Amino acid sequence: MKRFFADYGMIFALLVLGVLFSWLTWDEQHPTGASGGRQLGKMIVKQTTQQQRIVVLARDGAEDRAFTEELAAQLAGKREIVAIIHGSPQDARKRIDQMLTEGSVDLLACTPAVSTWPMLSSLPQLSEIPVLSPEPYHWPNFLKADNLLNVANQIVVIAVLAIGMTLVIITAGIDLSVGSLLALAAVASTWLIRDAAGGEAAGTLGVVLCCLAAIALAAAVGLFSGAMVTGFNIPPFIVTLAMMLVASGLAYTMAGGQSIYQVPDSFAWLGRGTALGSIPNSVVLMILLYIIAHVMMSKTVLGRYIYAIGGNLEAARLSGVPVKRVILLVYLLNGALAGLGGIITASQLKSGAPTYGIMYELYVIAAVVVGGTSLMGGQGKIFGTLIGAFIIAVIQNGMNLTGVGSYMQKVVLGFVILAAVLLDTLKRRGTLNLGKLFASKTA
Amino acid sequence: MxxxxxxxxxxxxxxxxxxxxxxxxxxxxxxxxxxxxxxxxxxxxxxxxxxxxxxxxxxxxxxxxxxxxxxxxxxxxxxxxxxxxxxxxxxxxxxxxxxxxxxxxxxxxxxxxxxxxxxxxxxxxxxxxxxxxxxxxxxxxxxxxxxxxxxxxxxxxxxxxxxxxxxxxxxxxxxxxxxxxxxxxxxxxxxxxxxxxxxxxxxxxxxxxxxxxxxxxxxxxxxxxxxxxxxxxxxxxxGRKLDKEFPPRATQPGKERLVVEGLNRGTAVRDVSFSVREGEILALAGLVGAGRTETARLIFGADKRDSGTIALDGRILDIQHPRQAIANEIGLLTEDRKAQGLILGQSLRENFALPNLDAFSRFGFVAEGNEKVAFGGFVESLRIKTPSQEQLAGNLSGGNQQKVVLAKWLQRNCDVIIFDEPTRGIDVGAKYEIYVLMNELAAQGKAIIMISSELPEILGMADRILVMHEGRVTGEISDMPNATQQMIMELAVQ
Structure with a gap:
């Protein structure tokens, strides 16, 4: 328990932020879509008698269709729906007038938006008919399912890159080239699809192969960085700074400075598709990658070696750890993950451009550091990084919801990163023992 | 006053x-x-x-x-x-x-x-x-x-x-x-x-x-x-009477185990040859910088040698990296525990397991339970004073840290163990325990090399002394009962 809090103390920062933004975005919510239909259906069954004739009113559009379908399903066999009307107020009025000539209408069931139409109360023939719509309730905008998915969607690329960066930083290294590798992979994959796999007519297999090739290219660049670091003892900061320029330049050259958008619809499956309920495929992939990385770092020999190298390279070497091979592998994995991040970005945007991923390396490093990984190496937790990434995403999202301008957001984010590192430093010095604090309270 | x-x-x-x-x-x-x-x-x-x-x-x-x-x-x-x-x-x-x-x-x-x-x-x-x-x-x-x-x-x-x-x-x-x-x-x-x-x-x-x-x-x-x-x-x-500073030794060295011939590395190690026998503690004496630690590092593969052969039990070993030395059951306790011997920010158990992960893992996954059982045994037998196996190595005293490093190599059942300044920064009580352990290892037939700058320690522990000066072996003292600090110093300063 104590250890958990010491390792993942940042989860409390995330919770605090969640509570804060929930409080700040507390607002009246009008149930729409399927959930609105469900609520209204239950309300009607409770409040009305069996014989009533009901007319359902809604606008056009997918959300309103979902509303009426769900409402119809709720009322099926229990109440009689005489008509479901989709459209503008004029359309609705015509239809209702027509229906009133055929028989009486006892109830108008409508969406929250429709219930505010002036004609419902101003037209004499309608003013007598009761109108029911889903009741508004209070709930934070921040905590709406759509918004939370939005947060996950926004952070997924940074979070994937941050896995590799965590490994690199645990070995006491750094990789500044990940943003450029992202762009390189995004461009390489779309370029290959356009020029080698048939562009918009490309088949699934072709798309997959092109993406794998792009990831392999990014991994190769990562491997090269690792080789420079281990082979010639050049500081990783310098090596990857150079590779940042190289990869970015290659991406611009390959794309000719343009976006490449000649890709089939299936290319968007990873970034936009949802195979599991409403959770985007990229988020599912991210969660899977985190679980794999966590197991690797905490349960395998390789994980032990990575921590050992960062903790004391010489002691690790003298204990028989194959130091060079492990460092090479770490940079290779980091490159591959950056490449995957590029594929996800390109898939989300359904195009590849060399401008993707600019400054991402800094957000990625920030996520890792906020997540409690020490830049000195040897210490850090994979799920800490996920929490760090979410802290950054939540702060950005929360500021968007509360109307903080994007320029000011940078200022806030900068201070948050500083605060996180300060917290970590104090914790290390023992001035502030989060683990102890929480352990004594929860004991 | x-x-x-x-x-x-x-x-x-x-x-x-x-x-x-x-x-x-x-x-x-x-x-x-x-x-x-x-x-x-x-x-x-x-x-x-x-x-x-x-x-x-x-x-x-x-x-x-x-x-x-x-x-x-x-x-x-x-x-x-x-x-x-x-x-x-x-x-x-x-x-x-x-x-x-x-x-x-x-x-x-x-x-x-x-x-x-x-x-x-x-x-x-x-x-x-x-x-x-x-x-x-x-x-x-x-x-x-x-x-x-x-x-x-x-x-x-x-x-x-x-x-x-x-x-x-x-x-x-x-x-x-x-x-x-x-x-x-x-x-x-x-x-x-x-x-x-x-x-x-x-x-x-x-x-x-x-x-x-x-x-x-x-x-x-x-x-x-x-x-x-x-x-x-x-x-x-x-706070108690120590009868002796050094435990008594009663082993008789047997056949030759480790044979080193013609080791060279730049000017640090020049044409060093020697052998260590079964159950023998061979001391390398000399001033700081005489090439003792450097020789040990060559045997362990920590540095690359220019020339020379290393043989164990008559078999010539190919040692280019520490990994190969470890695979051939050679262990090195470095002179600087904090910089080279231990990962201070990791637990004792993880430090102990590091050179032994091949034995403690299956299909790349570490079996923590096995580590705990094995290390628990050493905590008891070496009397490592620690509240738990999960204690960070940096929090232990020098003597207990040295015991953890020793446990790393004991778990591998090393045939050759090199102790570089085994008692540096270790207090009197713990020193004695380390000496007892060294004697036990010798009694088990292992070949032991001890590098020390403390002449009383060399005289008290070694079966044979090799003195080095400026990278060369300048003399050997094998008549231990009559060896004196002066004899060693004369060879060490030339």
Whole structure:
């Protein structure tokens, strides 16, 4: 328990932020879509008698269709729906007038938006008919399912890159080239699809192969960085700074400075598709990658070696750890993950451009550091990084919801990163023992 | 009698969970060398840090020349005339001796520092110390002994009247120690009081006037050096009678196991050949820099050798990396445990398991349960004092850290174990335990190489001594009953 809090103390920062933004975005919510239909259906069954004739009113559009379908399903066999009307107020009025000539209408069931139409109360023939719509309730905008998915969607690329960066930083290294590798992979994959796999007519297999090739290219660049670091003892900061320029330049050259958008619809499956309920495929992939990385770092020999190298390279070497091979592998994995991040970005945007991923390396490093990984190496937790990434995403999202301008957001984010590192430093010095604090309270 | 130079009274200091000092008294007079001794963890370092202002005492007073002063920061300590020379020097290697001495207190003229004035002042300080050091030499290029002199000059430059030396001789050669003692005698004659912290008892008897012994955070006694002998002092330190400093040995070396021929690496190791037999402890003696550690690193594959062969039980080994040495069951306990032996930020169990993960894993996954069982056995058999296996290695005392490193190699059941300065920085009680373990390993038929700068340790433990000088083997002593420190030193200095 104590250890958990010491390792993942940042989860409390995330919770605090969640509570804060929930409080700040507390607002009246009008149930729409399927959930609105469900609520209204239950309300009607409770409040009305069996014989009533009901007319359902809604606008056009997918959300309103979902509303009426769900409402119809709720009322099926229990109440009689005489008509479901989709459209503008004029359309609705015509239809209702027509229906009133055929028989009486006892109830108008409508969406929250429709219930505010002036004609419902101003037209004499309608003013007598009761109108029911889903009741508004209070709930934070921040905590709406759509918004939370939005947060996950926004952070997924940074979070994937941050896995590799965590490994690199645990070995006491750094990789500044990940943003450029992202762009390189995004461009390489779309370029290959356009020029080698048939562009918009490309088949699934072709798309997959092109993406794998792009990831392999990014991994190769990562491997090269690792080789420079281990082979010639050049500081990783310098090596990857150079590779940042190289990869970015290659991406611009390959794309000719343009976006490449000649890709089939299936290319968007990873970034936009949802195979599991409403959770985007990229988020599912991210969660899977985190679980794999966590197991690797905490349960395998390789994980032990990575921590050992960062903790004391010489002691690790003298204990028989194959130091060079492990460092090479770490940079290779980091490159591959950056490449995957590029594929996800390109898939989300359904195009590849060399401008993707600019400054991402800094957000990625920030996520890792906020997540409690020490830049000195040897210490850090994979799920800490996920929490760090979410802290950054939540702060950005929360500021968007509360109307903080994007320029000011940078200022806030900068201070948050500083605060996180300060917290970590104090914790290390023992001035502030989060683990102890929480352990004594929860004991 | 005049008020003492320094009088610490009732100093008490607690850290979370530990009472480091309990009402310690200490007095130092002008022109006196006071030895401060005690086992590791006895509280010597904490007491020194209180004196220097690095720690604030919870209770107690410090009086300088009879005047009580508050020491709240290292600056206060310096102003009160306290100069502390830590084991790890506080010198900037990229700056010259002069620049280091006057760092933070540059001698200025019209707002710019005056190189000439500083140079002259530095020369005067070195003259006071009695050792000539070039003020314009980069500190990184100076020998350890010269750097120490720079530290002393730095302390004198702020008019220090009390100089504390924390294990100053640990990394010095015997001649350098002699020169250090000459410096100390010179300072003494100038009325400076010196607190000398050391584990080396023979030095204490040579240079100190009085000794103050600490144990478990309290002062357990004081004595004038003339009134006390070595056995009594050890008894005060460990709080019980130690019958012997070295356990008896009764093994008879058997057949040759490790045979090293023609090892070369640059000028550090030149044409070194020797063999170690079954159940034998072979000591490598010599001055610091004689090539002993370098030889050990070549055998272990930590450095690349230019030429030479290494054979174990008649089989020539291909050792290019530590991995290959480890695979051939050779283990190395490095001289610097903190920098090379352990990962201080990791748990004892993880440190222990690191070279043994091949045995503790299946399909790349670590079996923590197996680690715990195996390490638990060593915690018991080696008597490693720790609250749990998950304790961080950095939190253990030197002796217990050494036992953890030893457990790493014992788990592998190594045939050859190289101990490089096995008892450096380890207190008397734990030393004895390490010696007993070394003897047990020899009795099991292992071949043991011991590198040591402590001549009594070599004479007490070795079956045979190889002396090195400037990378070459200059002599072998195998008639142990008649071996003396002089014989070793003659071969070591040539």
């Amino acid at each position: 005049a008020a003492p130079l320094l009088s610490m009274q009732g100093i008490t200091k607690s850290f979370p969970g530990v009472k480091a000092l309990r009402s310690v008294d200490l007095a130092l007079h002008a022109g006196e060398v006071l030895a401060l001794v005690g086992e590791n963890g006895a509280g010597k370092s904490t007491l020194i840090k209180v004196l220097g202002g690095a720690h604030l005492p919870d209770q107690g007073t410090l009086a300088f020349d009879g005047e009580v002063r508050q020491i709240n920061s290292p600056v206060d300590g310096r102003n009160a005339g306290v100069g502390i020379i830590y084991q790890e020097f506080n010198l900037v290697p990229q700056l010259t001796a002069r620049e280091n001495i006057f760092l933070g207190q540059e001698k200025t003229r019209f707002g710019c520092f005056s190189r000439q004035r500083e140079h002259d002042a530095a020369l005067a300080l070195f003259k006071r110390v009695g050792v000539a050091v070039d003020p314009e030499a980069l500190c990184g290029d100076l020998s350890v002994a010269q750097q120490q002199v720079v530290e002393i000059a730095k302390a004198l430059s702020v008019e220090a009247k009390i100089i504390v030396m924390d294990e100053p001789s640990a990394t010095l050669t015997p001649q350098e120690v002699e020169r250090l003692f000459a410096v100390m005698r010179e300072l003494k004659s100038q009325g400076i009081g010196i607190i000398y912290v050391s584990h080396r008892l023979e030095e204490i008897f040579e240079i100190c006037d009085r000794v103050s012994v600490m144990r478990d955070g309290t002062g357990v006694g004081e004595a004038t050096i003339a009134d006390i002998n070595r056995e009594q002092l050890i008894e005060m330190m460990v």
